[in-house]
Amino acid sequence: xxxxxxxxxKEGFLNKEALVAPKLNHLYNQxxxxxxxxxxxxxxxxxxxxxIFGILLLLIGVLIPLVKLPFLLLSAGFIxxxxxxxxxxxxxxxxxxxxxSYDYLKNFDAALKTNREMYARLYRFFYxxxxxxxxxxxxYSAYGDRIIGQILFKFPDLWVVAGVPAVIxxxxxxxxxxxxxxxxxxxxxxxxxxYGRVLMKLEExxxxxxxxRKGDE
Amino acid sequence: xxxxxxxxxxxxxxGIIIKICRAYTNTQEDFEDFYQEVCLQIWKxxxxxxxxxxxxTWIYRITLNxxxxxxxxxKREKSKRDSQIDTTLLTExxxxxxxxxxxxxxxxxxxxxxxxxxxxLLYLEEKSYKEIAAIIGVKANAxxxxxxxxxxxxxxxxxxxxx
Numbered sequence: 001x002x003x004x005x006x007x008x009x010k011e012g013f014l015n016k017e018a019l020v021a022p023k024l025n026h027l028y029n030q031x032x033x034x035x036x037x038x039x040x041x042x043x044x045x046x047x048x049x050x051x052i053f054g055i056l057l058l059l060i061g062v063l064i065p066l067v068k069l070p071f072l073l074l075s076a077g078f079i080x081x082x083x084x085x086x087x088x089x090x091x092x093x094x095x096x097x098x099x100x101s102y103d104y105l106k107n108f109d110a111a112l113k114t115n116r117e118m119y120a121r122l123y124r125f126f127y128x129x130x131x132x133x134x135x136x137x138x139x140y141s142a143y144g145d146r147i148i149g150q151i152l153f154k155f156p157d158l159w160v161v162a163g164v165p166a167v168i169x170x171x172x173x174x175x176x177x178x179x180x181x182x183x184x185x186x187x188x189x190x191x192x193x194x195y196g197r198v199l200m201k202l203e204e205x206x207x208x209x210x211x212x213r214k215g216d217e
Numbered sequence: 218x219x220x221x222x223x224x225x226x227x228x229x230x231x232g233i234i235i236k237i238c239r240a241y242t243n244t245q246e247d248f249e250d251f252y253q254e255v256c257l258q259i260w261k262x263x264x265x266x267x268x269x270x271x272x273x274t275w276i277y278r279i280t281l282n283x284x285x286x287x288x289x290x291x292k293r294e295k296s297k298r299d300s301q302i303d304t305t306l307l308t309e310x311x312x313x314x315x316x317x318x319x320x321x322x323x324x325x326x327x328x329x330x331x332x333x334x335x336x337x338l339l340y341l342e343e344k345s346y347k348e349i350a351a352i353i354g355v356k357a358n359a360x361x362x363x364x365x366x367x368x369x370x371x372x373x374x375x376x377x378x379x380x
Contacts (some may be wrong), residue, residue: 004369006320009341012319013232021231022249024223024256025307032261033254036288097262097282098275101335104282113262198288203286208332212355212363 035198036095039115045086046119050126054078057133060149069162074133075213081125085118111203112141124183128176135172139164199209222263227256232278234344237277240312240334241284247378248313255283270351277342277352281335325374329367335366336360 001010012018032038054075095107107162138144140163151165152158158165179186191199238251251274260278266275312320326334332353339349346364350357 008318008322012316018314019235022252032257042280056303080235097258098264098265101281103342205331209355212359
């Protein structure tokens with residue numbers, strides 16, 4: 001190739017057809033595909049979902065006297081969790097895209113880390129709470145009540161806590177505790193599946209720019 | 218977005234956006250998505266524009282920043298870092314330009330790391346080392362050294378492809 005890359009570039013773009021802008025349709029109606037905007041949106045959606053779930057549990061607790069106590073407690077937990085997320089945590093904020101690329105990527109990375117940290121904390125309670133809600137919902141349902149009745153009929157000496165044999169309640173609480181313990185791992189695994197590629201690329205770009213910032217290439 | 222804003226403040230600089238978006242995408246669909254997102258972000262960020270830099274420099278920044286962090290739709294992202302030009306991407310459908318040399322140059326640029334792509338694009342747009350350093354946020358002397366390395370690599374790739 002005889003031409004320099006500078007000449008290829010200049011001559012290639014002399015043809016105006018090379019620079020025809022794509023047609024934009026209803027741009028102002030389009031949803032952004034920007035990752036940060038998507039995460040902000042997803043975060044809001046998550047918190048609203050937790051709140052809705054809490055309200056749902058509250059309604060079940062009010063309407064079904066048999067499950068009143070555990071469901072009211074769980075509902076309070078979920079509603080509290082969503083309020084905590086709304087109020088207390090530093091929310092991910094839109095980042096100024098007009099900054100230099102290094103600052104932008106650093107802010108982007110920091111925003112992702114803040115978001116991950118917030119949700120890792122949130123899910124520490126969310127995962128076991130969902131599990132508990134499902135298990136207690138079953139245990140205190142009419143079907144669960146019948147099964148527990150049969151078990152107690154066969155083994156009348158079982159230790160019973162809040163109407164449930166400890167041999168059933170114990171493992172439920174144990175599993176919920178493990179979920180609480182390993183929630184960060186579960187969450188990190190979840191994040192890796194969704195954002196793994198982006199996070200790796202981001203790390204590489206920042207490392208590369210940091211080399212260039214040292215100025216000792 | 219008001220069509221006036223697009224016509225007056227973005228369209229005159231569409232060339233910059235097109236050149237950068239092409240370097241970060243492999244398909245026409247991705248290219249159009251990236252172009253659209255860049256325009257959307259320029260409009261959304263317009264109030265953050267400070268007149269301490271040219272509007273065109275600011276457009277370079279937004280375009281690069283958006284392209285560096287957007288996720289492509291394509292399912293299979295080829296790891297081409299250390300490979301030569303990937304000729305499988307140069308199908309008729311994927312050829313963005315009529316000029317064959319320009320297509321080859323773009324494919325060679327796409328084989329570079331993301332940051333190197335940004336540096337060489339700005340260099341080809343005749344930005345000074347100082348301007349490139351300011352847009353990317355690195356040191357000017359390091360930019361000079363890096364540009365020489367990138368050019369050598371591109372030349373080698375183009376030479377091997379043509380011969």
